[in-house]
Amino acid sequence: MKSLFTTLLLGLTLAFYVSGSVLNAQSLDTAFDRFAQIYQQELGSTQGCQEPKLQEFAVCSSALRGDGNAPYILHHGKPTDKVIVLFHGLSDSPFFLRSIAGAFHLEGYNVVVALLPGHGLLNADADMQDSELANRWRKRVADISELAINLGDSKYIGGFSTGGALATEYVLKQPGEYKGLLLFSGALRLDSTVETLANVWGMRWVAKLMDGDYQTAGRNPVKYPKVSTYAALQLVDVISSVREKIKQKSVLNLPIFVAHSQADATTLIQGVKDLMAANQGQNKFFEIPLSENVCHADLVISDTQLQDMHYDMSNLGEVEACSVPQANPLHTAMIAAAITYLNEN
Template identity: 50%
Template sequence: MGKATVMSMLLLLFSVCTHAQSDLDDAFDKFSALYKQRFGQIRACLNPTTTRFSVCSPALRNDGNAPYILHHSKPTEKVVVLLHGLSDSPFYMRGIAQALFDKGMNVIVPLNVGHGQLVADDDMSDSDLAERWKEHLNDVIAIAPELGNKIYLGGFSTGGALVVDHYLHHPENVAGIMLFSGALALDSGVEKLSRIWGIQWIAGLLDGEYITHGPNPYKYPTIASFAGLELMEVINDIRDQLAQGKTVDVPVFAAHSQADSTTPISGIEDLLAHTTATNTFFVIDKGYKLCHANLVMNQAMVNDLHFNKQNVDLRDPCAVPTKNPLFSQMIMMMDSFVDN
């Protein structure tokens, strides 16, 4: 092989690599712009890595609350958007995101509106909060084609409700849905309360100032009643779409605990009854007594929480975060799902 041929091949390889990185740089710029517009100021994150692009801001409680993208420095065949739950942060998607990244996928983990902030009172009491949640997810999903060809949508708790709602309104270009403790139904008391006329206005008054600091550095100490009612709006929208005859025509992976009293498993069962593709339902028996938020937790995440047990009511079995004892099995089932 002549020197000219070798040089031509090197130049071609350099051109391909540069183009791929340029494509990701554009996606990173768009991702950053979403949070610069929201917070007004962003900054470099501490402890950066070559495979993790994070967007930090002085407005956040800490860098663990920051949105991020796990990437392979080029577009991949499949890309996943993973949205966290109500009152928590992208930290809670860490174990699942890493598993998908290890499968060779780029993974986008956004920060939902009103979350992870030092001050969140204005956002979490905004009468347009549910719509802002939906708009932000739409904006993030619009970036996904630059990172991969087949787009999967995943969500934990409220994030699960929002990705299902997005699919029912915009089913195009979605290859599959993944739900972890998906909030497609709430405690019966909350559901009944949501039917009272004017209850959101009353809830906003009763909530008072939204408290963001507590024993968990990556989750607010309480869920405001107003925000829970905004979630109920999303759930009701999903139910209305299904009642009108819409179906989910892409494969669904759902992992849920039978002991989950926050988001009863019946909501997932109802959704799966309106699907047409082959689904994977990972059910954790009620005998494990696995709490809602702990389904997405592995031991490494529990260790990294450095949860402060002081001033916590230890009589509540869900007060202190613990690992999902079947986390590895859940990931194995998820891996099999995305392989198909």
């Protein structure tokens, strides 16, 4: 009788385990299928990546400048207790979030790194002059947020630069959906001249003329040579939306992690400080001193990323400050602070 009972117990345990494994696999497959579908619709066609990696689901395409620009999901073969959704910045690509996403993945979390519309492309001229570009970014955030529920129990959202602004706008519009917000060089305030020009009548038409035939090829294979002026004005619309919601006393009550450099002349640090002041939840601020001279785009770059970027350093000549990528000397400490934030919240 005891032997029969043991056999039945083992059988039930095995059935439960197999059933759970199947459900986990189905949950991930649902997320992967939707992730691939989003980019098939946008890029026209997708293909296998040249160097597929373990525990990574990436969507590559001949429409992209290269596989380094591809969106990806770092996973553990099953839903995890937390899933982190990240978005990159204006003119760059998911590559810039590689070190951050990789560190979170090593902590045991599933991580989604999306590609925003108009980015990573061989030809981005039409996208960078699209009057609906900001709304397309917003839809991408919403679509990725929807599929992320299949990857983890608690969702966290964040991003670098423009990606951070979009993530902030989303949590203000959808309070309660995400458990936390992570901002890296969050674009919540630009130079006052840029923001003022954005409100001048006819400036968007002028911006298109200034951009001309928007070029995507340059020294950096994972970033466009320059920021589209027209797209930057679309970013100002997102920033204005964030400010308006804060002004309307929209409830912001969640743990926020912020990493920002005092030397950042692209997205001014006061923007993230204003957000933290309005937040009713706990803030964790990794503020990089002015003396470290960390430029805006360099905050997210590690030494390994800098090597993997394959930036063309030939015949550079005299260069402007912050025009050539450098690794953030405090990158390791920044990642450690972000991981502590996730583990505590």
